[in-house]
Amino acid sequence: MHLKEAGIGEGISEVIVTTQSVSGVPNAAPIGIITATNNNNSKGKDENENNYFVRLYKTSKTLSNVQETNKLAANVTDDAVLFVKAAFEPLTETQFSLFYGFPVLKEANSWVLFDCAFSEKKSESGNFIFQLTPRAVKTNRKEVKAINRGLNAVIEAAIIATRNAITEDERDRAEREKLMALYARIVEKCGGSREKEALKILQEKT
Amino acid sequence: MHLKEAGIGEGISEVIVTTQSVSGVPNAAPIGIITATNNNNSKGKDENENNYFVRLYKTSKTLSNVQETNKLAANVTDDAVLFVKAAFEPLTETQFSLFYGFPVLKEANSWVLFDCAFSEKKSESGNFIFQLTPRAVKTNRKEVKAINRGLNAVIEAAIIATRNAITEDERDRAEREKLMALYARIVEKCGGSREKEALKILQEKT
Numbered sequence: 287m288h289l290k291e292a293g294i295g296e297g298i299s300e301v302i303v304t305t306q307s308v309s310g311v312p313n314a315a316p317i318g319i320i321t322a323t324n325n326n327n328s329k330g331k332d333e334n335e336n337n338y339f340v341r342l343y344k345t346s347k348t349l350s351n352v353q354e355t356n357k358l359a360a361n362v363t364d365d366a367v368l369f370v371k372a373a374f375e376p377l378t379e380t381q382f383s384l385f386y387g388f389p390v391l392k393e394a395n396s397w398v399l400f401d402c403a404f405s406e407k408k409s410e411s412g413n414f415i416f417q418l419t420p421r422a423v424k425t426n427r428k429e430v431k432a433i434n435r436g437l438n439a440v441i442e443a444a445i446i447a448t449r450n451a452i453t454e455d456e457r458d459r460a461e462r463e464k465l466m467a468l469y470a471r472i473v474e475k476c477g478g479s480r481e482k483e484a485l486k487i488l489q490e491k492t
Numbered sequence: 493m494h495l496k497e498a499g500i501g502e503g504i505s506e507v508i509v510t511t512q513s514v515s516g517v518p519n520a521a522p523i524g525i526i527t528a529t530n531n532n533n534s535k536g537k538d539e540n541e542n543n544y545f546v547r548l549y550k551t552s553k554t555l556s557n558v559q560e561t562n563k564l565a566a567n568v569t570d571d572a573v574l575f576v577k578a579a580f581e582p583l584t585e586t587q588f589s590l591f592y593g594f595p596v597l598k599e600a601n602s603w604v605l606f607d608c609a610f611s612e613k614k615s616e617s618g619n620f621i622f623q624l625t626p627r628a629v630k631t632n633r634k635e636v637k638a639i640n641r642g643l644n645a646v647i648e649a650a651i652i653a654t655r656n657a658i659t660e661d662e663r664d665r666a667e668r669e670k671l672m673a674l675y676a677r678i679v680e681k682c683g684g685s686r687e688k689e690a691l692k693i694l695q696e697k698t
Binding site: 293294295296297298321369395427428430431432433434436445465468476477478480 | 500529575648674
C-alpha cells in the first residue's frame with residue numbers, strides 16, 4: 287500500500303473522509319489522517335510500518351458510520367470549495383462514486399479505503415481514536431501545483447469556523463474572529479476563484 | 493504555454509524565483525507569481541490571455557538581477573526546507589541546474605522561464621512590479637499530495653520572519669510573534685519531517 291504516492295504523507299493529511307451508514311447513506315467530512323511514522327532506523331523497514339489513525343468527533347455522523355461499518359475512505363483533494371461544502375452541508379448524491387462498493391468523491395485526486403479499529407476514547411474531549419489499516423488505494427490524477435496561501439487560509443478559516451460551531455467557549459472567540467479576518471484577507475489577496483468561492487460559502491455559513 | 497499544468501494557477505503562486513547576475517552568479521528567493529485572470533467571458537479566450545506579474549523588493553538581489561538580465565525562472569516546489577533556505581541563506585551551487593542556460597532548482601517539480609518587463613515602481617513601498625512573459629516550461633514531476641497544515645504554517649511563518657527582518661516597525665511585531673507561535677504549534681502538530689526541519693531552520697535564523 288503506497289499511501290505516500292496516493293498523497294497521505296508524514297504528519298497529518300487533511301482529506302475529506304467519506305463513510306456510509308449500514309443502510310448505505312453516504313456522508314463526507316473534512317478530517318485529518320494521522321500518520322505516525324515509526325522511528326526505528328533499521329534498514330528494510332518502509333512506510334508499511336507506519337501507523338495510521340483518525341480522531342473522530344464524538345457526535346459526528348462520521349463516528350456513528352464508522353461504528354456501524356468499521357470502514358472509511360480518505361479522499362485526497364485540494365479543492366477549497368469541496369472542503370468547505372463537506373464541512374458545512376451534505377454533498378449531493380451525484381458527487382459520490384463507488385470504490386470497491388464504498389462511497390468516495392468523484393472529483394478526488396486519490397482514494398484510500400481503510401478498515402477502522404477502535405483504539406481509544408479521549409476522556410477530556412469524548413472524541414474517539416481509530417486505528418486505520420489501508421485496504422485499497424487508487425490515484426486518479428497527479429498534478430503540479432504551486433503553494434497558494436489562499437488555499438491554506440481558507441482551510442484554516444474553515445477549521446476555526448467548525449470549532450466556533452461546536453463550542454460554547456466565548457473566551458477564545460474574539461481571538462478566532464481576528465484570525466478569521468486575517469485568513470479572509472489572505473484569501474482575497476492570494477486565492478484563485480475556487481478559494482474565493484469557498485470563502486464566500488464559509489462566510490454565509492458562519 | 494500551459495502554466496496551469498506547470499502549477500502556476502489563479503491568484504498568487506508561491507514559488508522559488510531563480511535569477512542570475514550578468515556575470516552568471518545564480519540566486520534563489522521565495523516570491524509570489526501573480527496571475528491576473530482576464531475576466532472577459534468571450535469564448536475562445538484561454539489562459540494565454542492571463543497576465544503574469546511579480547513584485548520585487550527594492551533592495552533584493554532578485555531585483556538587481558532582473559534589472560540586469562530581464563529574466564527570471566519560477567521553480568514550483570512544496571518542499572518547506574527549500575523555501576526556508578532560499579529565504580534566509582544562499583543555496584549551494586549543487587542545488588542549481590540549467591534550463592535553456594538559465595539557473596533553476598534541480599529539485600523543483602516544474603520550471604517556468606519568464607522574460608521580465610518593468611511595469612511600475614510603487615511609490616509607497618519603493619518595490620518594483622514587472623510583467624512576466626513565459627518563454628519555456630518544463631514539468632519534472634507530478635504527484636498527489638494531501639493538504640498539510642504544517643506546510644502552510646511554515647510558509648506563513650517564513651513570510652512573517654522575512655517581514656520582521658526588513659522592517660523597523662515595532663508596532664506589529666508583538667502581533668507577528670503571536671502568529672509565529674501559532675504557526676509553530678501547527679507545524680509541530682501537523683507537519684512531517686520536512687516541515688519540522690524547516691521550522692527549526694527558521695527559528696535559528698530569527
